[in-house]
Amino acid sequence: MSIKCLIVDDEPLAIEILQSYVERVESLELIATCNNAVKAFDVLKKESVDLLLLDIQMPKLTGIEFLKVLNPSPKVIFTTAYREYAVESYELNVVDYLLKPIAFDRFLMAINKVVKNGSSTLEMAQPKIESTQDGDPFLFLKVDRKMVKVYLKDITYIESLKDYVRVKKHDGKEVVSLQKISYLEQKLPSDCFLRVHKSYIISLKKVDAYSNTSIEVGGVEVPIGRSYKSEVVKVLNDQV
Structure with a gap:
């Protein structure tokens, strides 16, 4: 409605x-x-x-x-x-x-x-990870009134906007889609993506630098949430 x-x-x-x-x-x-x-x-x-x-x-x-x-x-x-x-x-x-x-x-x-x-509800499309013939994984995200293909290799980080997410890509472009970040966290491969804050998922391949409180990814500083800190630091240390 x-x-x-x-x-x-x-x-x-x-x-x-x-x-x-x-x-x-x-x-x-x-x-x-x-x-x-x-x-x-x-x-x-x-x-x-x-x-x-x-x-x-x-x-x-x-x-x-x-x-x-x-x-x-x-x-x-x-x-x-x-x-x-x-x-x-x-x-x-x-x-x-x-x-x-x-x-x-x-x-x-x-x-x-x-x-x-109110009584209105937002209907969310539930994307699934697919792959091209060459093996490049991607998903379709609903943007406006169309479905937009996003390759996982292009994602720098994902930011939660409550019922929406902003997907930042390495080329500086972004996709805003009606979607919960928690759903994407479940679907994205854990060896490539990491939830570092209640509002952020990062691509591990795009990390430029990190500390105990924040991560630089794609030229942007993303905070590390307190409840995520120990797991995030462990995963990042293992990447080195």
């Missing part, structure tokens, strides 16, 4: 960015975009909306003023460049408060709060 969204923002670039984020998440459905709250009010009278992505500083009516007159209101995520409205917004029981510029992973965290607090 999809979450029906309405974007309300007076900045065309902000609408464009949020629209691209919504399109990347299969469980979200964009109903409309509006550049002020008055137009949004007209949309809400005609359409069923589950979630408002709502700017605060807008002409005619601010996002906070708009929310106060909605009864009942959809779930709301504020998207704003201003920190000073945070306390007031939470008094209105909004789901989250996103400060511009909004990163995609922060957007996903907010959407996961909507899913957690």
Whole structure:
């Protein structure tokens, strides 16, 4: 079941960015975009909306003023460049408060709060490891509305974004997929990949350096979680 969204923002670039984020998440459905709250009010009278992505500083009516007159209101995520409205917004029981510029992973965290607090569920594809005729193992990860092939040899590290993962590749590109990191930990070969933190899996072949607290992999410093430390250090020492 999809979450029906309405974007309300007076900045065309902000609408464009949020629209691209919504399109990347299969469980979200964009109903409309509006550049002020008055137009949004007209949309809400005609359409069923589950979630408002709502700017605060807008002409005619601010996002906070708009929310106060909605009864009942959809779930709301504020998207704003201003920190000073945070306390007031939470008094209105909004789901989250996103400060511009909004990163995609922060957007996903907010959407996961909507899913957690509502009846909607995110459907996750369960990838399996396959191999080409040449023996190169790979898996398909669901990205937007398509399945993307990722070769295991190209993976530098995997970062958890709660119900999503960010797969960083050696060429600097990344894949963000609706998937649990715990599932990938079970499927990836343990002689090539290692869970080093609740939020990170690394490729052992891509380790550049390490200490008792962190690992450098692909030019990025990844922390070692306390509960993983003894096993991680043992495995890394055995690699030397």
